Structure formats: structure tokens, C-alpha cells
Amino acid sequence: MLISQILDDAETIRVVARSGGKTRIINGARSVYSLAMEAARTGTGLEGLIERKGYGETVDLDAAYKKGRLVSPINHPDPAHLHLTGTGLTHLGSAATRDSMHKKLSDGEEQLTDSMKMFRMGLEGGKPAKGQIGVQPEWFYKGNGTMAVAPGAALMSPAFAQDAGEEPEIAGIYVIGDDGAPFRVGFTLSNEFSDHVTERVNYLFLAHSKLRNASFGPEILIGDLPADIRGSSRIWRDGKVLWEKPFLSGEANMSHTIANLEHHHFKYSAFRQPGDVHVHMFGTATLSFADGVRTEEGDVFEIEAKDFGLPLRNPLEIEKPVKVAVKAL
Known part of the structure; x- marks a missing residue:
């Protein structure tokens, strides 16, 4: 359903x-x-x-x-109580993309980057035996419900951004019960929109690069997540496909189990506040940025996978510069 x-x-x-x-x-x-x-x-x-x-x-x-x-297929009466979060380096093949962005040379020899170290940790401990706790993944925060964009609406890139790139992902949708217990509503397509150029400057800029809009939907799949998800991610420009690539998700294509990713998000009591909504994105291995694509205002991102109903489409807009000044009280 x-x-x-x-x-x-x-x-x-x-x-x-x-x-x-x-x-x-x-x-x-x-x-x-x-x-x-x-x-x-x-x-x-x-x-x-x-x-x-x-x-x-x-x-x-x-x-x-x-x-x-x-x-959006779920919202909260108070947008401050909807949380947009995610995990990275969780998909087989994703480390190669990320590592190419963070490569360092030392004495002429390639060294293992932090990205590759974390990816290897996931390969070795991201799928623990039943009842066991696996290694924690990379984790990031994208914002609250004010940053969520409806299917069909524009993803707004800040004027100061260095890049505006799509990330086709599956997201889990959750509500927190009155007793603080997380309940999964289901799964949906999501565009974990990010600034990959800023991230590439220095990995410590990852937090900055993720503070962007995100879109999810249009539909929520109730029930278990299919083990092998095969979809397509594309960018349209002037009515023509500029870039297209398949993306894979589901545990068959991941280095972590969904249960392990859920555990390491909801282990924090701040994320178990009664009545809150969580949209938690599980990562990707497919980026147009990795293929040298530079997006432009007016481009349309489209993400689809047959298990999730209608495709997720969002045009790209660039915000006007805003001057921000802090006033002393």
C-alpha cells in the first residue's frame, strides 16, 4: 500500500x-x-x-x-518538530564516489581517507547478528520541517552555495509515540539535496554542505523495505534529459542494515520526543556531481523507483542573497 x-x-x-x-x-x-x-x-x-x-x-x-x-506525504502541525536527518557511506559503491572527493596524497602514495575508513567499518560491522549492535554510520542533520519541500516544489539553493546537487535516496518515515517509542510509518523516495563542492573543500565542511532543503515522497510505501531497489535518477534541462543514471538501494546493496541505521539514530533521547516526526535518509551511491555535472537554475531533478509509486520531481531555484546582521539586545 x-x-x-x-x-x-x-x-x-x-x-x-x-x-x-x-x-x-x-x-x-x-x-x-x-x-x-x-x-x-x-x-x-x-x-x-x-x-x-x-x-x-x-x-x-x-x-x-x-x-x-x-x-509532502507527512508533515507536523509545528514544523520545528519534524527532523530531517540522514546517514552516508552506507551503500556499496558509495565510498568510491566520496573518496574521489576527499583524496589525499602523502609522499606520492595514496592513503586511506576517513571516508574509506568509515566505509570499511560499515562493511565489517554494519550488518550485525540479530540482537547485536553494529558499528555506527556517518550521520548528519539537514534541518527541521521548514527545510522540507513538497514534491513538485522548488529546491532552493542558498546564494552562497558552491553547488546544488541531487542525492537520490530512500528515507524512513517515523513518528514518536506518547511513551517515546519510535514507530516507522514506512519508506519513501527522497532527494537529499547537498552542496558537494563545499564538502570537497574539507570534510569538516560536511555539516555546512548538508544544511539545505530536502524533498521526499510523493508516496509512502507501508510495510517492509524491498531488499533490492532499482531506480533511476535524472536531471532535465530545457525539456531534455541532461544526465541519467540508475541507482540501487535496499539492504542487498548496502553495507548496513536498516535496523542498525535506525538504532544509531534513535539511541539519542533527543530523537525520541513524543509526537515528533523524523524523516531519516539512508544514503546513496549515485551522484551527478561525481560525473562532472554542474546544475543550473531551472534544472529539474527526477528520482523514481517502481516500488514507490510516482517519481519525485523538483526544480532548482537559487535564492537571492540575504544580508544578516546580529543586533545586541
Whole structure:
């Protein structure tokens, strides 16, 4: 089952589900967030709760997308309580991309970079035996719900950014129950939009490079994550494909298990605050930047994988420069 959120003609959020070839409004669902919290509070499986509520009228989801009526597939009434985070160096092949950005030479011989060391740690300890805790991954923070961009809306690159590049990823969607327990809603496509030139200057600039918009959706896949996900990432310019490459995800193509990545995020009590929403991105091995692509304003990023319904599309815009001055009180 796939679920998403659209705006009706009265600008009211409607939650819709796709199952068995039909897309229908879920009766009595005010939002995916309220639906997920109800499932957490009642101990009911999300899909079972949806089936109990029943369905209303059918919806043409693709038409709604084209009209700009899709919103992020989950949000929070207070955007400060939605957290955008992620992990890197988690996919087989991803280290080669990252290492090429961080390569150092010493006495004419290539040395093992921090990227390669961390990637190797994941290969050796990212998939622990059941009941065991594996090695922790690279982790980063992207911002709160104010940084989340709806499918179809523009990803805004700051005027000071050195680069504006896509990262096609799978994200886990979570709500925190009233007792502080994390509940997974499902999985979705995401664009973990980053500044790779800034990151390449010095790895310690990674935190700066990640403080950018992110988009996810349009639909959330309820249930287990497929082990072998095969999708495509492309960039459109002036109506033509500028760059295209397949991307792989799922545990068959990763050096960590999803459970291990989830553990090392939610082990922090700050991320177990009742009522919060988490969008946690699991990393990628595919970047147009690694192929020398330089994006421009007006380019459109498109990420798709058949298990996740409609593709995620976002145009690129560049923000105007903003002068910021601190005033003493």
C-alpha cells in the first residue's frame, strides 16, 4: 500500500491510499501524521487502521501532481518538530564516489581517507547478528520541517552555495509515540539535496554542505523495505534529459542494515520526543556531481523507483542573497 497527501479544492489536506490499482481518499483521516499517531496510540497496524476507516471517492493522483496539489506525504502541525536527518557511506559503491572527493596524497602514495575508513567499518560491522549492535554510520542533520519541500516544489539553493546537487535516496518515515517509542510509518523516495563542492573543500565542511532543503515522497510505501531497489535518477534541462543514471538501494546493496541505521539514530533521547516526526535518509551511491555535472537554475531533478509509486520531481531555484546582521539586545 502507498499513501500520500493532496490538497482538495478547499485547500484541505486529504489522505489517499493506493492499493489494488485504485487511489482513494481515506475516510476520516485528517493527515498522515494524525493517522500514524492514532495507529501508535491504539496499537493497530497502519494498514489495518486504514482498512477499518474505509475509503471514499477515487482520485487521479497523477493529475493532482501535475496541478501542484501534492504536499509532502507527512508533515507536523509545528514544523520545528519534524527532523530531517540522514546517514552516508552506507551503500556499496558509495565510498568510491566520496573518496574521489576527499583524496589525499602523502609522499606520492595514496592513503586511506576517513571516508574509506568509515566505509570499511560499515562493511565489517554494519550488518550485525540479530540482537547485536553494529558499528555506527556517518550521520548528519539537514534541518527541521521548514527545510522540507513538497514534491513538485522548488529546491532552493542558498546564494552562497558552491553547488546544488541531487542525492537520490530512500528515507524512513517515523513518528514518536506518547511513551517515546519510535514507530516507522514506512519508506519513501527522497532527494537529499547537498552542496558537494563545499564538502570537497574539507570534510569538516560536511555539516555546512548538508544544511539545505530536502524533498521526499510523493508516496509512502507501508510495510517492509524491498531488499533490492532499482531506480533511476535524472536531471532535465530545457525539456531534455541532461544526465541519467540508475541507482540501487535496499539492504542487498548496502553495507548496513536498516535496523542498525535506525538504532544509531534513535539511541539519542533527543530523537525520541513524543509526537515528533523524523524523516531519516539512508544514503546513496549515485551522484551527478561525481560525473562532472554542474546544475543550473531551472534544472529539474527526477528520482523514481517502481516500488514507490510516482517519481519525485523538483526544480532548482537559487535564492537571492540575504544580508544578516546580529543586533545586541
